[in-house]
Amino acid sequence: MKEILDAIDRWRATGQRIAVARVVKTEGSSPREAGAAMAVSASGEIAGSVSGGCVEGAVVSAALEVLAGARNRGLISFGYSDDDAFAVGLTCGGTIHLYVEELDW
Amino acid sequence: MTTYELLSDALRSMRPVAFVTIIEGAGTGSKMLVELDGSSLGSLGDSDLDRVVARDALGELAAGRSSTRHYGSHGEARELDVSVFIESFAAPPRFIIFGAVDFTAALANAAKLLGYVVTVCDARPPFATPQRFKMADEVVCEWPDKYLARVGVELGQRDAVCVLTHDAKFDVPAIVGAVATNVGYIGAMGSRKTHDKRVERLLEAGLSDREIARVMSPIGLDLGARTPEEVAVAICAEIIVLRTNRKPLPLRDTSGPLHLETR
Numbered sequence: 361m362k363e364i365l366d367a368i369d370r371w372r373a374t375g376q377r378i379a380v381a382r383v384v385k386t387e388g389s390s391p392r393e394a395g396a397a398m399a400v401s402a403s404g405e406i407a408g409s410v411s412g413g414c415v416e417g418a419v420v421s422a423a424l425e426v427l428a429g430a431r432n433r434g435l436i437s438f439g440y441s442d443d444d445a446f447a448v449g450l451t452c453g454g455t456i457h458l459y460v461e462e463l464d465w
Numbered sequence: 466m467t468t469y470e471l472l473s474d475a476l477r478s479m480r481p482v483a484f485v486t487i488i489e490g491a492g493t494g495s496k497m498l499v500e501l502d503g504s505s506l507g508s509l510g511d512s513d514l515d516r517v518v519a520r521d522a523l524g525e526l527a528a529g530r531s532s533t534r535h536y537g538s539h540g541e542a543r544e545l546d547v548s549v550f551i552e553s554f555a556a557p558p559r560f561i562i563f564g565a566v567d568f569t570a571a572l573a574n575a576a577k578l579l580g581y582v583v584t585v586c587d588a589r590p591p592f593a594t595p596q597r598f599k600m601a602d603e604v605v606c607e608w609p610d611k612y613l614a615r616v617g618v619e620l621g622q623r624d625a626v627c628v629l630t631h632d633a634k635f636d637v638p639a640i641v642g643a644v645a646t647n648v649g650y651i652g653a654m655g656s657r658k659t660h661d662k663r664v665e666r667l668l669e670a671g672l673s674d675r676e677i678a679r680v681m682s683p684i685g686l687d688l689g690a691r692t693p694e695e696v697a698v699a700i701c702a703e704i705i706v707l708r709t710n711r712k713p714l715p716l717r718d719t720s721g722p723l724h725l726e727t728r
Contacts, residue, residue: 361472382552386724395552
């Protein structure tokens with residue numbers, strides 16, 4: 361969270377809405393621990409990361425959906441994706457659970 | 466001030482704080498900030514739930530751990546009405562190096578890389594200068610036992626003390642002072658011969674076998690390190706391995722999961 365504060369403050373200063381995704385739980389092998397965080401501005405700018413780059417794209421989509429009102433604040437999970445080459449998942453075999461919400465607090 | 470402003474203020478000023486969010490169940494999105502003195506701001510929507518979660522958050526903060534926990538709607542244990550993410554922003558761990566010697570600068574750099582707040586302490590004024598250790602957060606010219614008598618009570622499992630003087634005059638009081646604290650790692654530099662002599666002196670100084678066994682000496686993992694920088698890596702690797710309780714081998718030659726599970 362600490363490493364994304366500067367970006368968040370910059371976006372806040374320009375009046376942009378912001379969504380934040382945080383890793384709240386991991387199972388098995390996963391690149392980042394609980395607490396890893398990523399912020400997405402309404403214009404699609406990104407700060408921070410929540411995995412080794414495997415799921416960031418899907419998290420940005422989910423964050424923008426939250427800002428657009430198309431998704432409620434809440435949990436989103438990503439698991440192993442070897443069975444389905446097109447699904448978004450962690451190549452390392454673990455599962456991560458993220459909590460995504462608008463930074464309206 | 467908004468919750469975000471309070472949180473970012475705490476993080477920027479490195480004030481330890483636990484940030485609590487309901488992530489599933491009634492009140493999803495509700496937040497609470499818990500400080501080390503037990504005071505809290507915000508509410509999860511139920512005073513009993515607030516009380517129980519604040520208590521657990523304080524424990525997680527003290528351990529420097531973040532986790533998702535489940536409670537009943539009034540904070541009951543073993544119920545699953547709400548899931549709560551407790552995120553700990555603990556103060557960075559401390560790394561104290563006794564002895565302003567050749568190896569000290571490299572070790573201080575490595576410790577900074579790992580996120581420690583680094584102190585270099587040496588009783589000899591010409592050696593203990595901030596100019597020589599620009600990377601250190603603090604350079605203290607003081608006897609190790611006096612310094613530890615002052616700050617030792619603040620040290621815990623996440624902190625480290627490394628004694629690099631390999632001069633009995635300094636390293637015996639440093640080690641005697643360090644074993645009197647709850648510091649998680651104590652390492653002392655020196656050859657096996659130096660180590661044997663030092664053990665004798667530590668016994669003379671009144672330490673028990675158990676206290677002496679807390680000291681990692683000779684210091685560091687057996688990497689075959691020679692330069693100060695390599696030795697710094699060997700010491701930091703040892704600190705990591707003692708925390709994770711792993712057997713350091715090339716991952717190619719082992720099996721099992723790479724990462725330990727977190728709750």
